[in-house]
Amino acid sequence: MATSGFAAPALGSIGPGPLTQYVNVFTGTAQNDNPGNVFAGAAVPFGMAKVTLQVAGYSPAGYVSESRGPCAASATGGNDTGFPGYFSTTLVNGVRIELASTQAASLERYSFPEGTAPTLVLDWTDDSPHSFLYGQMSADWSAQRIIMNGTWRSSFGPSQFSYPAFQCVDLTLAGSITDRAFFGGNVNGMDARRDDLEFWDLPRVAERLRRPDFIQPLQAGAIVRFATPSSEDQSIVVRRGVSFTSAQRACENMEREIPEPDFDKIVADSNAQWEDKLGRIVLANGTSDYIRRLFYILLPHLPVAQ
Numbered sequence: 001m002a003t004s005g006f007a008a009p010a011l012g013s014i015g016p017g018p019l020t021q022y023v024n025v026f027t028g029t030a031q032n033d034n035p036g037n038v039f040a041g042a043a044v045p046f047g048m049a050k051v052t053l054q055v056a057g058y059s060p061a062g063y064v065s066e067s068r069g070p071c072a073a074s075a076t077g078g079n080d081t082g083f084p085g086y087f088s089t090t091l092v093n094g095v096r097i098e099l100a101s102t103q104a105a106s107l108e109r110y111s112f113p114e115g116t117a118p119t120l121v122l123d124w125t126d127d128s129p130h131s132f133l134y135g136q137m138s139a140d141w142s143a144q145r146i147i148m149n150g151t152w153r154s155s156f157g158p159s160q161f162s163y164p165a166f167q168c169v170d171l172t173l174a175g176s177i178t179d180r181a182f183f184g185g186n187v188n189g190m191d192a193r194r195d196d197l198e199f200w201d202l203p204r205v206a207e208r209l210r211r212p213d214f215i216q217p218l219q220a221g222a223i224v225r226f227a228t229p230s231s232e233d234q235s236i237v238v239r240r241g242v243s244f245t246s247a248q249r250a251c252e253n254m255e256r257e258i259p260e261p262d263f264d265k266i267v268a269d270s271n272a273q274w275e276d277k278l279g280r281i282v283l284a285n286g287t288s289d290y291i292r293r294l295f296y297i298l299l300p301h302l303p304v305a306q
Contacts (some may be wrong), residue, residue: 014267016083019278022296025082031064038301040065040080041087042099042106044270045277045300049242051099051106052087054128062128084300085270100266104242104253107266111235117178117225118236122169124148124221125202132218133162134204139222141180141198144171146222147247150202166243168251173261174236175226184220193223237261274300 016023028038040063041052052063065080079090087099094113099106112118125132135150146169154161171177181195202220229236239261241254258266278296287295 014086014264017271017275019296020084020271020274022293023084023274023278023300024293024297025084025087025300026065026080027297028301029063029065039063040082042082042085042101042267042270044085044101044103044273047101048104048244049101049106049240051101051108053089053097054123054126083271084274086267098263100263100270102257102266102270104250105257106240106242107258107261107263108238108240109235109263110238111233112229114234115228116234117228118174118234119223119225120174120238121183122146122148122222122224123219125150126219126221127152129153130218134202136199136201137182137220137222138199139180139182139197141177144174144177145169145251146171147250148221149247164244166245166247166250168241168243168247168254170239170241170254171224171226174224174238175229177224178227179225181223182220183223184218186218190218237263 025040029040039050039052041050043050054062055064081088085100088097090096094116096111098109098111101107110118110120124135124137131153133151133153135148137146137148139146147166148169149164149166151162151164154163179195181193182197182200183194184190184192184200200220202218226236228234239254239258241250241252241257243250243253278299281295281299283292283295
């Protein structure tokens with residue numbers, strides 16, 4: 001696999017460690033005739049939460065470094081940066097995304113251009129292979145918390161297998177909500193925006209097939225707009241938990257693993273876990289820089305793609 005030209009960023013208090021500095025998380029992510037299908041994003045070793053962005057086109061791991069999608073600026077300028085435990089990109093609209101994670105939760109920081117009302121689209125159903133089958137979404141708008149669950153077909157292997165997943169999204173850290181709605185749409189004519197809903201039950205495919213405008217690929221979720229942040233960098237923070245068991249467990253994971261929204265600490269803790277894993281194999285003195293980088297680029301894939 002050829003390595004990408006992306007590198008770990010110089011980010012002040014956020015940065016890689018002595019061993020993770022050798023890791024290029026973008027190796028194997030090119031969208032070409034021989035893709036590596038490698039995950040690039042924020043994750044801890046053997047973690048359930050793997051946080052990245054999803055781009056258009058062939059992207060089984062969510063992110064590809066040569067995407068021609070409509071949102072990612074990586075298609076035009078290589079604004080993506082990362083190292084084990086941290087991922088960042090800047091969209092073409094100037095919004096900077098920074099991602100960090102724990103075992104079953106994520107902390108996400110979004111920095112908006114000055115004068116822009118922070119707006120987030122929280123996707124519920126749209127994954128790359130369009131494998132969403134059915135599920136529910138609910139919102140407690142006063143508590144600024146959204147629960148999403150669903151059942152998806154397996155990403156690889158026979159499509160008759162499926163799995164349930166749950167997420168709990170905490171928006172209280174982002175500031176006060178000024179506008180919100182549930183939305184749904186597809187290329188078959190479905191186009192809905194409802195600001196009077198707090199619950200949406202999307203039925204099984206067999207039921208939806210009776211309505212041609214209601215079938216897959218379906219994109220649905222919540223869109224939320226916030227008051228302009230008071231921070232100098234115009235940033236807001238979102239906390240999220242995941243679970244394969246229940247929505248309650250997803251919220252518990254989030255609250256237990258990220259009790260305080262200290263983004264730099266989450267990144268440092270995650271990177272320290274990677275330093276520990278990489279440090280368990282010691283390379284001989286005199287190992288060339290090329291071999292050292294090649295070794296540390298490949299080793300992290302084992303506890304990520306478990």
